[in-house]
Amino acid sequence: MAQLIAEQVLNGLQFGMTLFLMSAGLTLVFGVMGLINLAHGSLYMVGAFACAATAGATGSFWLGLVAALAAAAAAGALIERTVLRRLYARDHLDQVLATFALILIFSEGVRFIFGSFPLYLSPPAMLAGPVRLPGGLDYPAYRLAIILAGGVVAVGLALLIGRTRLGTRIRAGEADREMAAALGIDINKLYTAVFALGAALAGLAGALVGTLQSVQVGMGEPVLILAFVVIVIGGIGSIRGAFWAALLVGLVDTMGRFALPHLFALLTDTSSAAGIGAALASMLVYIVMAAVLVMRPTGLFGQNT
Amino acid sequence: MTRETALNLALALALPAFVASAYVAEEPFLITLATRAAILALAATGLNLALGFGGLVSFGHAAFFGIGGYATGILASHAQDYTPLMESPFLIEGTQAMLIHWPVGMIAAGCAALVIGALSLRTSGxxxxxxxxxxxxxxxxxxIxxxxxxxxxGLPLYLRSSFPGMNTLQPLPFFTLVFVVLILAIGFCGMLSASRFGLALHGARQTPARLVAAGIGPFGVRMTAFVISAMLTALAGSLFADLNRxxxxxxxxxxxxxxxxxxVILGGVGRLFGPLAGAMLYVAIEHVAGGLTDHWQFFVGLLLLAVVLFARGGLIGLLAGERGHV
Known part of the structure; x- marks a missing residue:
């Protein structure tokens, strides 16, 4: 039982880290550009397809990973330059609509190129087997690698934003666009760079998850909505908030799906208990979000506006 | 008569005229298509109340649409299985009557909107x-x-729900029913928009601070609009369930x-007949482009992008020019 719970906790962490990779880009783009980007899920899908296609053609997962990062960053930079740049000054409704349109275009475009059948992606050979953890638990090495990758990205992002010149510029652009531009920062280039960075993170998430589930059109949408929940809980614009909220959502969702049906089966012995438990578990993260909002309407790490 | 009024009249007559010609040409499928457009227009009319008049960009109105649909589905499925919905503490039987489905769906959606609104209207943007x-x-x-x-x-229904004095399984009477409901809803929204409440709602969208200075709290106004909007969308959901059975x-x-x-955007935000124009255009594109290519959504995406970037007033804004008042 203890091993089962430990395994579920690790699964929750792994899910949380994937969500973090998604939400980091989303919250960065919102914080710096004030843009709400529904097409972030499409970049996740682009990453997964690029990885699966490249890995399928070359046989190397690592090349696929590189391709995923490059393809998602390129797609992100492209839509930023052509479409999204015109939307920064518009209201959120226009942003929602334009990025909704981008979802339709991306989804149909990918379906046109790859067809409707899902692609499959295998993890690299060195991560294919299980690892024996302290305590005797066998856990898939690949999922452990995702947790590790998420942690590395979190630390890397914190260093990038807190310690480097680019990070200083990003923070300057976030605080005061005009002043940053007056001080000689090329705001247009900076925005493209930030957007490409966020897109690359989404592509990375898509590629990493592509081995756990099938790679298909529409795969980005459920993750996108959970990423919204994450950044609402964490506070929009806060990467630290996104990190903790992503772990919270990942753990709550995974543990809820695991524990609630069992719990209801203990309390009532009717046949519908498992169904009620499953239905409630699927609502759990939204209930957590509602609870956080009641206490702190701007999220856990959000600034009061 | 302003250009927008003339356009509205033309829009209101276009759908019945289309259905009449489809009836003469014995094309029942086209009548069903027009019914679909009218139902989507009703749902969007509900959303327009929150989004266009109140400036509340709700990205969750499908929930209310679905609640309306499930109200019809659940009541009708119990009626067709002859099983009671609930036995204790008192007996509730299923029913096929639209006149019961509608209020049940609308009240359920209104309650859901109260809860969602209480949480989400604390925030903005x-x-x-x-x-x-x-x-x-x-x-x-x-x-799920x-x-x-x-x-x-999903839940299949064997019959379309009943309405006193008409055979709802025939395409033409069902369209007529839906269309009358739609026109009543648009008229209701028009009356609401011109009323004291409507003026307060427009104020809450434009400058909440002035509304407060005038002694009206924006929260209550927005909440009321959100709930009414959800109820209209639920009514559309109930009809949609009957359309598809x-x-x-x-x-x-x-x-x-x-x-x-x-x-709402295709037709023109905040225009009374915008949702109808948008729904007719959307269903027409869906039907025509869907017949030409499997990838029609790609072109819908491009069109939508063009509307957002270059034609911000939507169809009515394009044809009728800038809004005159409110």
Whole structure:
């Protein structure tokens, strides 16, 4: 039982880290550009397809990973330059609509190129087997690698934003666009760079998850909505908030799906208990979000506006 | 008569004229298509009240659409199986009567909107968009994982619900019923917009601070608009369930929320007949482009992008020019 719970906790962490990779880009783009980007899920899908296609053609997962990062960053930079740049000054409704349109275009475009059948992606050979953890638990090495990758990205992002010149510029652009531009920062280039960075993170998430589930059109949408929940809980614009909220959502969702049906089966012995438990578990993260909002309407790490 | 009034009249007459010609040409499918447009227009008219008049960008109206649909689906499925909905503490039987389905769906959606609104109207801007979206997803996943009424597979209905004095299974009477409901709803929204409440709502959208200075709290005004908006959308959902004789969680999917916003924008935000114009255009594109290519959504995306970037007033803005008042 203890091993089962430990395994579920690790699964929750792994899910949380994937969500973090998604939400980091989303919250960065919102914080710096004030843009709400529904097409972030499409970049996740682009990453997964690029990885699966490249890995399928070359046989190397690592090349696929590189391709995923490059393809998602390129797609992100492209839509930023052509479409999204015109939307920064518009209201959120226009942003929602334009990025909704981008979802339709991306989804149909990918379906046109790859067809409707899902692609499959295998993890690299060195991560294919299980690892024996302290305590005797066998856990898939690949999922452990995702947790590790998420942690590395979190630390890397914190260093990038807190310690480097680019990070200083990003923070300057976030605080005061005009002043940053007056001080000689090329705001247009900076925005493209930030957007490409966020897109690359989404592509990375898509590629990493592509081995756990099938790679298909529409795969980005459920993750996108959970990423919204994450950044609402964490506070929009806060990467630290996104990190903790992503772990919270990942753990709550995974543990809820695991524990609630069992719990209801203990309390009532009717046949519908498992169904009620499953239905409630699927609502759990939204209930957590509602609870956080009641206490702190701007999220856990959000600034009061 | 202003250009917009003339255009509105033309829009109101276009759909019945289309149906009449389809009836003469004996094309029942086209009547069903027009009915679909009218129902989507009704749902978008509800959304327009919150989005266009109140400036509340709700990305979760599919939840209310689905609640209306499931109200019809659940009541009708109990009626067709001859099983009671509830036995204790008192007996509730299923029913096929639309006149019961509608208020049940609308009240259920109104209650859901009260809860969602109480939480989401505390926030604004992007938070509001994301929170309404998240709550709609909550209903969506609940519908998928709740096995009693079909779960993921949905709930088929053998008959269309009944309305006194007409055979709703015939395309023409059903269209007439839907269209009358739609025109009544548009008229209701027009009256609401011109009323004291409507003026307060426009004020809450434009300058909340002045509304407060005038002694009206924006929260109550927005909440009322959000609830009425949800109830109109639920009514459309109930009719949609009858149109397809099928209810499924996809009625609550976020794609539908997005499509409803698209209908409002295509027609023109905050215009009384905008949703109708948008729905007619959207269903026409869906039908024509869907017949030409499987990838029609690609072109809908391009069109939508063009509307957002270059034609911000939507169809009515394009044809009738700038808005005169309010």
């Amino acid at each position: 992007v938070y509001f968009i994301m929170i309404t979206l998240a709550f709609a997803q909550m209903f969506y996943y609940f519908a 994982s709740w096995p009693a009424y079909g779960g993921e597979d 099928f209810v499924s969680p996809s009625m609550m999917s976020w794609h539908l929320s997005g499509e409803l916003i698209v209908l």
